[in-house]
Amino acid sequence: MKKYFNPYISALLVGLASFTSCKKNFTDLNTNPNAVTTSTPAYMFTKAEYDGTANMLNLLLGTMQYTTSYNDVAGFGSKYIASQVNTTSASFSSAYPNEINELKEVIKVVKTDPTQVNLYAEARIWRVYCFSRLTDLYGDIPYSQAAEGYTDGIFTPSYDAQKDIYADMLNELDQAAQSLDASKTTFGAADLIYGGNVSQWKKFAYSLMLRLGMRLTKVDATSAQTWVTKAISGGVILQDADVAKMSYKGAGQDINKNPLALNLYNSDYIAANGNTNQEGGKYQDVFINYLKQTKDPRLGVVSIVYTSAGVTDTTFAKQQGMPATLSSKPANFSSLSEPNPATVLLMSSPRLVFTAAESYFLLAEAALRGWYTGATAQQCYNNGTSAAMRQWAIIGGTAGTISTNQINTYLKYNGLNTAGSVDAQMNQIYTQFWVSIFPDAQEVFASYRRTGYPALTPNNYPGNITGGVIFRRMLYPLSEQNLNAKSYAAAISRQGADNVLTRIWWDK
Template identity: 50%
Template structure:
């Protein structure tokens, strides 16, 4: 044993002398030893919108918000409130990918004053990443997150959500002010705006508007302050400024729309098979609302697979055929399973469909709410109508199957006017039920706004053995690994929030 250590020591001593350039042979010529911020920012954008969509967004939130349904028990995290496992995945996936990536981008562009736009955009995108995490879980690692590689912080503290929100809003304000059109940007490495400083500024203020309004029930004074700052700064109002990431169909999975890929792989892969992977369909509550209001988006979102004379199944968008599956109604495949509607393969399930990150439809609805609250001197009815029209036009980005004729939009607007003479609650219900439809596929924001406002008015399910006592989940559950790996910080946060690490716990702003 002693001779082995002596030989190893000698080898180490001789290595520098006999290197003679051999070290260079061990270097990968196709790899970078230094961070390339442009590449890493692109990756941070892609990963931020591709975090566990099927389990967390479709199954957990989509089911509980009654836009998706399933007859099976295992995937019924939101349909039957039957497991909390899927809710843990977002946390586990976000930190090693998007959080770490954007933190490294910020570090790499913080020294050179000419990188001010890259730094500002990275700070804005970091807020986008973290607002989803904290909205789902409440208190989370924030100030110390993503600092393992340099500062060796491997067990980051959990910051209080009230502090996280204050800091995120300050970050947006400072980053927006720092943007400088005379300095370089990420250019084509920026998949949303191609480096446009003007559009990133609008995105920052629109995100500020979203987050400011999130405080409405917990701190109305702060909410009004941030909402008015955002409106003054300038928000996304035109179709041309909505934030979206484009994708292409091809052999590379990473180039495909992650929502379409997740839904196809997770449930709807074989339309010629009457059983889906996880027994999923579109939900009755969602389809009934679209039909009852004469909403032309029904034909954009939904199809029924009908058998043709040749025996193949074809996607039929006819309004009369569409039927949603009731949530938590079955524990085995219903005999009429094939009669329930599924996502449209020519829009929702297209691999080359864009992913809408933040739209002018949402911004106009936020402005309508601000007007109703007296925080904005615009007309609530006009903002509402602008939102409805933009929310219908946006689906044209999904191809010809998403185009809605102007006369159909006009007919819907005329049949579903804003209740300008109604009560505050009637106005809020109209705004947020519209948001529930307009933001379809952005389940995270739908879930957040339902918790903040209580709209749309959803009737909970009470499936035997559910984990919530028959109430709709209000928070995601932190993964079990946190108690093992980061125990003291995790336990402190759970204790501080006071309701346990449960689906029925609430985040700070949810009153």
């Protein structure tokens, strides 16, 4: 027994000694020395800006009839193919684990520190921007309980009614704008939109208030007027220097590249020959035809055809769009128009978040309604169109520059017809809005649902899910049905069926 027992006892004692030693230093040994235990608000805010501007549904470029594809799968946005409808849930799935979660963390850290009032205000303003884009796509969404899984253990957040979301977002903008204090610290260089400029953040907040206030015109005109006039009084973006834009380097990691340009380039235009576009995409004929019909100088800025591999041509007469009704590659595919690599596909170009052009078009409507007396609808329309043409130089530099003479000539023949009815003028204003806000198809989609303009003709493509009409909202992710079933069921019980034709609250 002694011969065989001692080695085992010895080994056991060594093991127990080792275990005791490990247990004694367990915390030290199992703590990552490189881990961060406290959030750095500036880092989180930068990431939230990146994520908020990158979260776009590019399929809406097709829906608003800027682009299309002969490929049924890639062409969902312009064809409404039933089999691809679940792609509409992408923004919802992306937002909550990214920008919404990140902003929750920023706000948690800075909210109670009076020296960081600007950080708190700017995070609130950016949070409204991110949430407004979400609710305008889906309607009722998790809002008041959003991103509280980690902090409060709420893993099945309730969906708030869009009416309540809008009321809170507008109040948030009001409070945040008033709390901004130029004497206090800012995010500084960590803020990639304004570099911490308090005055510009205030203009951005009131511009968002103007946008969201106008959303209410069909459901609560009184509140719409109240918020629109408050926004105008507060001061909205009217100068090119104040445009809210997200800057990109265009090199290195993908996060440093304009997300729209990167997506379009990788999905369709990487070959740069006009013929082997992977997903069969081109500009849609509706968009190109309108630009040609109105002799719009932006045509050569946004559109090119390839004369040979890598050789682009912006000649006005050569631009030609592709019909959205095609199901196979047309014989003239290689000679059709597609986005200009020097502007729309430029990786280092900024992503315009809110422009002076948008402010002016909204002011034109406000003037028509009698809510704004600072300028006439015609003056606002002209200012909006001019700003929209100038902003291509912000995007593409020399390649995007449109001369003052070109702008004035365009307005001479495409000015607002003030002799027309209010509805006819609304048609002109928001058709020009459609041209001028490109490529922000998501904002145009919201404006289209509210105003009915531009008066686009739907594509009744075989196998579409809408019965030949343009859809009104996006679908919730399937994961919500499985993991948040009770809240999901309450939302659709209140709002209506979870399909693309159910109208959200303000879309009447």
